[in-house]
Amino acid sequence: MKEFIFNSTAIFQIIVFLITMYYLILSLCGLYKKEDKGVEKCAPKNTFAMIIAAHNEEMVISNIIESLKDIDYPDELYDIFVVADNCTDNTAKIARECGVDVHERHVPDKRGKGCALEWMFDRIFKMDRKYDAIAIFDADNLVSKNFLKEMNYKLVQGYKVVQGYIDSKNPDDSWITESYSISFWTANRLFQLARSNLGLSNQIGGTGFCMDVEILKKLGWGATCLTEDLEFTCKLVLHGHKVGWAHNAIVYDEKPITLKQSWNQRKRWMKGFADVSSRFFFKLIKKSIKDRSFTALDCAFYTFQPFITLLTCLSAILTLLQNNAEHGLNIFVINYLFSPIIWKIFSILGFLFTPFVMLLEKKLSKVMFVVFAVYSLNMVVFSYVFGSTPTFNQIMIGNLVYLGIFIIGLGTMKNKYFLKLFVWYLLYGIYTLTWVPITIQGIIGKNNKDWNHTKHVRQISIQEVE
Missing domain, CATH: 3.90.550.10 (Spore Coat Polysaccharide Biosynthesis Protein SpsA; Chain A)
Incomplete structure (x- = not known):
């Protein structure tokens, strides 16, 4: 039975990993932007x-x-x-x-x-x-x-x-x-x-x-x-x-x-x-x-995106349970595929990927990108301070202290927008997590087609945004 559970979770986790890799490879193809000047010549x-x-x-x-x-x-x-x-x-x-x-x-x-x-x-x-x-x-x-x-x-x-x-x-x-x-x-x-x-x-x-x-x-x-x-x-x-x-x-x-x-x-x-x-x-x-x-x-x-969201969430939960259980759950987790150092590098790059895209789209300044780059090194700092296997409490305390240092540092700058953007970007993670319960509600209520109107209350002209 233990072997069946391990093999079943291995198949599940690898499938989810392959889907994730597909979207990662697809997204990398968007980093290149060709400048097409043909539009100006088209009557x-x-x-x-x-x-x-x-x-x-x-x-x-x-x-x-x-x-x-x-x-x-x-x-x-x-x-x-x-x-x-x-x-x-x-x-x-x-x-x-x-x-x-x-x-x-x-x-x-x-x-x-x-x-x-x-x-x-x-x-x-x-x-x-x-x-x-x-x-x-x-x-x-x-x-x-x-x-x-x-x-x-x-x-x-x-x-x-x-x-x-x-x-x-x-x-x-x-x-x-x-x-x-x-x-x-x-x-x-x-x-x-x-x-x-x-x-x-x-x-x-x-x-x-x-x-x-x-x-x-x-x-x-x-x-x-x-x-x-x-x-x-x-x-x-x-x-x-x-x-x-x-x-x-x-x-x-x-x-x-x-x-x-x-x-x-x-x-x-x-x-x-x-x-x-x-x-x-x-x-x-x-x-x-x-x-x-x-x-x-x-x-x-x-x-199939709603269901992929739930599969990814389930995969993450299984990984957390296996890594934090006292004696383990005898299940396969995706961490087994690569060494810890590879996952740390992958985590850092993953955290910086979105700010990098914002930088390419001219939605983020170079100064803020550097701030995010330094902040992303928290796992390296924790490994140096707490060793290669920090406890859950050490990780929580370390994150709070590390976050506090950045908030205080950004708070002393004249441009308070940097602090607001930093905090809001961290809250973006919470926004992303809310997709899970929202997706579950959506799947359950897919046959309910009542339209909910979003009321708009801001008068903004085209001159204000261009």
Whole structure:
């Protein structure tokens, strides 16, 4: 029985390790960023219908319209539409005063962005003016001036759907908004740009993307679940298409400020993920085998993300139990694969990987990166002070003292932002851990498709974020 338990946990841990290595290798491919100057030579060709999905967004609707009107693209080649979906405030009135085409939808029993977009697409298809592509935005977004130039260039290259870079317009509002921002910055670079570099399909991010009208008519939107973007991505890949990536087409998104708002939003995402995974995972696996499509396999892995999160968590718990149990649990742990020094190096590099990506994306100063680099040497310091096998109490006390030294040191500096950023980055670890209970809730409630609206309360102009 002991041998069976050991072998079973060995298989499980190694599978999880291989999945982790896959994502590590994928992310490394995002460190390289090619400068493509072709966009400047590409003449404006495509016409765009710019759709803003809005539900009670009177606070922010004028800012997104202002930024879209200010885009560096011929005015006659794009029109702005606002879908005022089941609004009970002045969203429609304010949007009309801004001089754009407003369509009010009142269908209380079919709420949510996916349903609103489906309704609006049908209206656009019936209009006298025909568009080459449709771009989607949330009401709280702000859009960079070069957005349509970048999208036009990618469409000319042959892509049918293109996702832009989703940035944050309020990273400094709280540790939650900072955590959100870090996760988006790193995902943009390590997974979106990486997939683009490898020729794989990118993932639609819910906002800041455009679709060729003909492919939309052919496949049908039909994506009315809680993560309609992921559902449509799967449909595209199953039909042999790839989502393109425009790293320089930036859309600034307002992130939730509180943990409660964040929890509800991410729970909705996980419900949608679990729902889409249950319907598309095996279809994508089948296509990957039948067509020998690595793109379909990668997309299948992406839809399986909630379950991968839980598998990784379980692997970590097993490792902690084995390493801290007095007599061990007779299970295999991943530590057995490499020597302790390799794991220390891996841990240090792992801690610094995210700050390094932030440095590449110009979201972190070189001074702060050095601070994080010095802080990451805590395990080396502990080994020198406590020996190679420190006790749990020694590790806890050592971490508290080590952290206190850095907080006091940063607190004496004139620029208090360094201290705030340091503390918030450490709290990012807590934000990451909250994905585990959120994922469990999402999987359990995947059939509950009630839409929870995130209220936006900040008026930020495009000039403030660029």
